[in-house]
Amino acid sequence: MQAGELLMMSKPFIRYILLSALAVAVLSSMSSMSSAYTVTLIGACSSSPINATHSYLLFRLNNSGNGPAQEVVIAPVIAGAQTNQSTIFLPALNASNYSVSKIDLHNLSVSGTYVETFVVTYRQGTSSFVTMFPCLSYINHYVQSNLLVTNVSQKSDKVIGTVVNYGPYAINASISFLISPLYASQNATSYKNVSIAPGGSSEVSFAYKPIYGNNNSFSAGIAAQYYHNGSHYATLQILSLKSKSAAPFSFDTLIMLIVGVILIIAALIVISIVVGRRAKKSTKQQPSE
Numbered sequence: 001m002q003a004g005e006l007l008m009m010s011k012p013f014i015r016y017i018l019l020s021a022l023a024v025a026v027l028s029s030m031s032s033m034s035s036a037y038t039v040t041l042i043g044a045c046s047s048s049p050i051n052a053t054h055s056y057l058l059f060r061l062n063n064s065g066n067g068p069a070q071e072v073v074i075a076p077v078i079a080g081a082q083t084n085q086s087t088i089f090l091p092a093l094n095a096s097n098y099s100v101s102k103i104d105l106h107n108l109s110v111s112g113t114y115v116e117t118f119v120v121t122y123r124q125g126t127s128s129f130v131t132m133f134p135c136l137s138y139i140n141h142y143v144q145s146n147l148l149v150t151n152v153s154q155k156s157d158k159v160i161g162t163v164v165n166y167g168p169y170a171i172n173a174s175i176s177f178l179i180s181p182l183y184a185s186q187n188a189t190s191y192k193n194v195s196i197a198p199g200g201s202s203e204v205s206f207a208y209k210p211i212y213g214n215n216n217s218f219s220a221g222i223a224a225q226y227y228h229n230g231s232h233y234a235t236l237q238i239l240s241l242k243s244k245s246a247a248p249f250s251f252d253t254l255i256m257l258i259v260g261v262i263l264i265i266a267a268l269i270v271i272s273i274v275v276g277r278r279a280k281k282s283t284k285q286q287p288s289e
Helices: 003-034 251-285
Strands: 041-045 056-063 069-077 088-093 097-104 112-124 127-139 147-155 158-165 171-179 191-196 201-207 217-228 231-242
Touching: 041 112, 041 127, 056 069, 056 088, 056 112, 056 127, 069 097, 088 097, 112 171, 112 217, 127 171, 127 217, 127 231, 147 217, 147 231, 158 171, 158 191, 158 217, 158 231, 171 201, 191 201
Parallel strands: 112 231
Antiparallel strands: 041 056, 056 097, 069 088, 069 112, 112 127, 147 158, 158 201, 171 191, 171 217, 217 231
């Protein structure tokens, strides 16, 4: 068989593969366009002190994006008290809208300031996301922390900050890195114990998983907490971290991959035809017994 005949026989296969590949590319593009909207969630807590007559915390979740967050699940992680509400479900949170959730509390702890965390999962189009929002709450009354988290910076896959003691006494504090479970580094601790002298400071760093996207931001926080003279103290530095830019997957690259696959399959077809012809020819030439 001549090379021209082989090429003519393989043309229908190449045409089918090319049309199928282009159809997949177009459908993928249409699918991406159909969910091409943003969901930007912002969470915050009420600032009213929690006590026996006001035994609840309000959590407001706002969507400032241009599309809905669907199947929203809010999971409160409460410190300084207990709650029976493990999750709160919202069927949808539309763009430019907000929702206020009431978290009933009981068994209040000692007076002071605490850090609460709200883990939020939601669906955007066909993708699911997990984020979190830390905030301060006040049991019985507000107390001012002598610790302050400053000079926070994002370097590579680490967050670095400085904890400063502005008080007149030494403080043994627990420093926590609050971040979505989706981004938390499994090989790094999320809290550290430090002892800071009056007027002193301590640098802390925490690692997290590398995150790739189109320079999207995600919420995190560094909290410093300690006990002193029967009260609980807490300070919180809320962070808006940036994801890394992923290399774009261009249309030219897609076409090159499609052409490469077509050439490989076409070569396999030609080899299969040649091998088949040779096998038939060899069979016909064998002498009958």
